[in-house]
Amino acid sequence: MTADVTSKPAVRDAPKKVVARRDPNRRRARDLLVIVPTFAILLVIVFPVLWMVFTSLRPTTALAARLPWSRYFDGLGFGAYGRLFGNSDFARYIGNSLLVSAVSTCCTVVLASLAAYALSRFVFRLRRTVLMVVLATQLLPFVVLITPIYLSFGELGLLNSYVGLIIVYTAMTLPLAIYLLMGYFDTIPLALDEAARIDGCSNVGVIFRVVFPIALPGIVTVIVTTFIATWEEYFFASVLNTSEDLKTVQVGLSSFFGEYTSDWGVIMAAATVATIPTIVLFSIVQKRLVAGMAAGSVKE
Amino acid sequence: MASRSARRQPYALTTPALIVIGVLFVFPSVYNVVLAFQKLSPYDTPGDATWVGFDNFKAIFSDPQIGSATLNTAFWLTALTVAIRLVLGLGLALLLQSQVLARWRLRGVGRTLVLVPWMLPPVVAVACWKSIFDANTGVLNQFLVSTHIVSKGVPFLAQTSTAWWSVIAIIVWRELPFVVIVMMAGLQSIPKEQYEAAAIDSAGRWQSFLHITLPNLRPVIVVVVLMTVIQTFNNFVYVWLSTGGGPGTYTQVLATQLYSAAFVANDLGQGAAIGIVMTATMAVFALIYLRVTGDREGRSA
Amino acid sequence: MKFTKSVVAAAVTSLVLPLAACSGSGSGSGSVNLVFRQFDPKGEVAGLTTAIDAWNKSHPKIHVEMQTLSPNNVQQFAREANSGSGPDIDQIGYADVAFLAKPKILLSLDDLMKKDPVPGGTDNLLAKDMVTFDGKTWAMPWTADTMALVYNPKALSAAGVKSPPTTWEQLAADAKQISSSSSGKTSGFCFAASGSATSSQWNAINYYIWAHGGTLVQKNPSGAWQPGIAQPQLANAIQYFADLFSSGASPKANQAVQDYSDPSIVNGLATGSCAMSYEPPATFAPLLKQAKAAGTTLTTAPMPSGLTDGATHLGGRALGINRNSKHPDEAWQVIKYLMSATTFKTYSQYPASKSTLTQLTVPESQQGFVKQLPHARSFARYIGSDMTVASIEQLVNQRFSAVYSGQSSSSDAAAAIISGLTKGLKG
Known part of the structure; x- marks a missing residue:
């Protein structure tokens, strides 16, 4: 809500807004009314992670010990x-x-962009069926079904390989990606693709030249959600690939959990190390997200 | 001619995705139905299974715990956490989109920080929270005791009055980033002109939120709710790791029942049957939900 | 767009490169390569690695590759073996041998044992009942453990308790005394009391019941399974554990703890906020180090009634051969080596063999384990019905936990356990 209001005065005059935003004088004291609560909430959100990093640095004896604050x-x-x-x-x-x-x-x-575009832009007989099939995949309890999957992947020669895991992860993340992208594509006016099509673009051309750039915030969102979903996946990674050379971070992390003892310091250190690449990646992707906003605003 | 090729286009575009999805899902989903009518241990090959008819389904409905587990799953695990995530997620997304943060160049930092919980694997996330919640040594209890809010450490995960709220805190915390980031992307694709027009009509901030922000976010919210409901309903990790369904069976949910049947009692068929009941429940939910939230065909036609 | 293109290009390249690198890893000449899979975290098995390195040095013809797949996932091994692959030698928890023996995923070892006997024979192996099914031997008992009482002598004497308790009743009284005389600073008895399926209160509950002459389930003379304890007796057992919390002997915080190796228990012992608990040897060793670093003295004693035969459990790990192994004879030789005293010189576990056990020098602080082990008896007493031991464990943990949290009375919980057992045992 605050967002809308504070942006309103500036919005009326676009060129002025750009100047105004770069002008440090425009940073007002009452901005703190937004900044302080936002970062207070963010601090609460980040606290358990800070706690994890802190735990990884503490001596083993200090974990779960009742210590005075000092x-x-x-x-x-x-x-x-x-x-x-x-x-x-x-x-x-x-x-x-x-x-x-x-x-x-x-x-x-x-793959999700192609499918989502079709589902967002075309009326076709099996549309509803395709939507339901895609959704239905989200309902399966994989834990029970791992044995047949394991057997069929064995038949296909996909065990202990990167390819097998990539296929699983792509299939696993496609449904959500399709639904999300469909939502974003729906918000893009049809007039835009029609204009492009008159200019002689093919469907794929329309998707990647016209819709993609405008939907970039949505695309980046899908990249982020997909990447995280695959990054944190443990179950398939541990079942399909048992070779030491192919272990993923989550499998490596879980190998510190023992029946007799778990070295919580190491587990926390491993989790910390494992989150660093993702954090770095997202600080880079952040910029794309901002660039996407700029692209989106050229709509008129 | 043109119309014929145009009719094929949507199929050509969706086929690649459907093939990849098919590789993973088609066989298991068919097999799941077969398995629900069999008795099979996880140590046997599928060929060793014996047919048991509807026994597995009968067993589900004669289980005295099924009622409370269903209620727990529907209300505590799913409805409550999705609602909280939605409200907090939208609020946080609005805060992070605000011009104020952009002016102070804090947007990027904010966006990265909000994603952080999501980067922790659930096992580690739950372990962190458990150590924070511990009644004797947890930092939360130490804080509460030293500020005299409580006189003695509270075993948050071990007593019925707090167990669900603690589990909910963990789930909401870990899964909030997804909602926030999806909402943020949705907010960004709202054309600024609409707010301009509203400003000219001198609409208040609440008015423009109600009449511009929410309607524009609708398609995104519809998808987020559907997906988070389904994923949460099927999730067993948080409950299993944090309370193990306890104290007693107080936080038992359908997904933990499924896991126990399949891997504690070594009865895959029973697990598959519970899975089918869960799938059917969610399918009914999805159908009703999609109908209630409106027919999208009308718009795109 | 350039960005997207370059990402796709990079993705395709990175996909193809490892594929090319993967193909064709030819095996060495003449020598046999065996895969041995074990499931303890690498940090705990340095001594085992040393032993295997020594084997590889002295046996150029039989190379053993140790594979660590942690945490323990016996179903993964079953999956692999059922599809015709998997490691040659697998480390298996005792409780899991039966699951692998029934579908004959493991190779029966009787022929190998006859051809090439274990030095000292199999008579002195512990837990043979956990590896023998249908008259055949499916795995070799390898390591042995049990839960011993771990206690802090200073905390006991500070409360006027002169020696560790030898009965459960005494334990409750002593623990209460310790908690109250330290005014809450030290808890008398800590244990993982959560209601989760694997909560290790399971051990204490069984020990208590066994010490009082009961058993949760038993086979009657006609061969049918039935509950082995009457409802009032079971209710007494539940009340005993519930009273530990109400009397202050045990901290309520323990009701959220699932495992004996949880930091809240291990560090509680190490830093002196817990006076007594129970741990297996493999957890006690690193715990002792932590305690030393924190300036706390810890030692072990047998559990209450721990010197009574069958009042505590005998656990451990076995070694089995995958039925798909192309080199069972060589695998058998490696198993014999792993069972030998040579391995246990560097591998800090207790061997599941009475004769090898006596060859070890055990420090004073671990005497509790050594004294109790000969009297411990395996969970084989619960194996064979339609109900898995894990299911019994889950049922019992849940119902006990429901009493601690005030959701049911001890007699209702006892009735629920008995009816759950009766139903489960009938299949």
């Missing part, structure tokens, strides 16, 4: 990180995860 920061160090890289090939797991997640995200975005 002794909370005693003996912090990087011991857990030493154990992490000493006892596992964690760098390799991160590489595997990056590869699998990046490739399946690309596949998902391309």
Whole structure:
């Protein structure tokens, strides 16, 4: 709500707005009424993660110990990180995860865009059926069905390979991606594609030249959700690929959970290390998101 | 001629996605139905199964816990967490979209921070929260005790009065980023001219939220609700890891029942049958939901 | 658009490269390569790795590759074996051997044992009842463990408790005494009391019931399974554990804890906020190190009634051979090596063999385990009905937990357990 109001005065005169936004004098004290609560909420959101990082730095004896506040920061160090890289090939797991997640995200975005465009722009007889089929896939309890999947992937020679996991991840993330993209495509006026089609664009041309750039915030959202969904996936990764060379971050992380003991320091260190690539990636993608906004505003 | 090829176009565009989805889903979804009428342990090959007719379904409905598990799943696990996520997610998205943050160049930071919970694998997320919630040594209880809000540490996950709220806190926290980021993208695709026009008509901020923001977000909200409802309804990780369905069976949900049947009692057929009942429930929900939220055909025609 | 294109190009390249690299990994000449899978985190098995390295050095013809797949996932092994693959040698928790024996996923070891016997024979192996089904041996007991009482002698003596309790009743009284005399700073008895399916209160509950002459389920002379405890007795057991919380002997926080290795229990012992708990040997060893670092003394004693035969459980891991293994003879040799005293010189676990066990020098602080192990008896007593041990465990944990949280009375919970057992055992 605050967003709408504060943007209103500036919106009336677009060129002025641009100047105004760059002018530091326009930063007013009452802005703090928005900034302070926003960051207070964000602090609450981030706190458990900070706690995780903090835990990874604490000595093992301090975990779950009843300490007075003054002794909370005693003996912090990087011991857990030493154990992490000493006892596992964690760098390799991160590489595997990056590869699998990046490739399946690309596949998902391309395939989902085509499908979502068709579902958003065309009226066809099986439309409702396709929509329901795509949705129905979200309802399956995979834990029960893993054995037949494992067997059929074995038949297809897709066990212990990147390709098998990429196919699974693409199939797994497509339904949500299609539905999300459909939502975004629906908000784009039909007149735009018609204009492009008159200019001689094919369907694929319309999708990637016209709709894609305008829907870029939506596309980036889908990239982010797909990437995270594949990055955090554990179940298929642990069942389909058992070779040490192909382990993903989540499988590597879970290997620190033991029956007798779990080294929580190492687990927290591993989780911290595993989140760094994603955070870096998103700070880069952020800029695309902003660029997408600019593209979206050229609509008129 | 032209109309004929135009009629084929949507199929050509959707086929690649459907093929990939088919590779993973077609066989298992058919097999799921077969399995629900069989008795099979996870240690046997599918060929070793014996047919048991409707026994697995009968067993579901004669289970004394099924009623409370269904209620828990529908109300506490799904309806409540989705509603909270929706309200908080929209609010947070609006805050993060605000011009104020852009002016102070804080938008990027805000957007990245809000995604952070999502980057933690659920196992780690639950472990962090459990250590924060611990009655003796958890930092939350230490804070509450040292500020005299409570006199003694509260075992949040172990007592009926707080167990569900604690589980809900974990779920909402971990899954909120998805809603926020989807809402933000939705907000960005709202044409600025609409707000301009509203401003000229001197509409208030609440008015423009009600008449511009919400209607424009509608398609996005419709999808978000549908997807989060389905995913949450089927989710077992949070409950299983945080309370294990306890105290007693107080936080038992359908997905944990499914898991217990399949892997604690080693009865895959029973698990598949519970899965089918859950799938059917969600399918009915989805059909009604899509009908109620309006026919999209009308618009795109 | 350029961005998108380059991403797609990069994706395609990165997809093709590893494929090319994957193809054709030829096997070495003449020597046999065996895969041995174990499931403990790598940080815990340095000694095992040393033993295997030593084997590989002295046996150039049989190379053993140790594969770690943690946490334990026996169904994964079943899946692989059922599709014709999987490791040659698999480490298996005792409780899981039966699952793998029934569909004959494992190779029966009797022929190999006859051809090439285990040194010292199999008579002195512990837990043979966990690996023998239908008259055949499916795996070799490898390591042994049980739960011993871990306690902090200083905390006990500070409360005037001179020696660790030897009965459950005494344990409750001592724990209450410790909690109250330290005015809440030290809890008398900590244990994982959550209602989850794998909550390790299961061990204490069974120990208590066994010590009082009962058993949860039993086979009657006609061969049918039935509950082995009457409702009032079971209600007493439930009340005993519920009273631990109401008397203050155990902290309420424990009701949210699922596992004996949970930091809240392990660190509670290490930092002195818990006076007593129970742990298996593999958890106790690192715990002792932590306690030392925190300046706390910890030691072990047998559990209450732990020196009574069958009042505690015997757990551990076995070694089995995948029925798909192309080299069962070589795999058997490796198993024999893993069972030998040589391996246990570097691998810090208790061997599941009485003779190998006596060859070990065990530090004073671990005497509780060594004294109790010969009296411990496996969970084989619960195996064979239509109800899995895990299902019994889940039912019992849930119902006990419901009493702690005030959702039901101990007699209602006992009735619910008995009826659940009766229904489950009939299949």
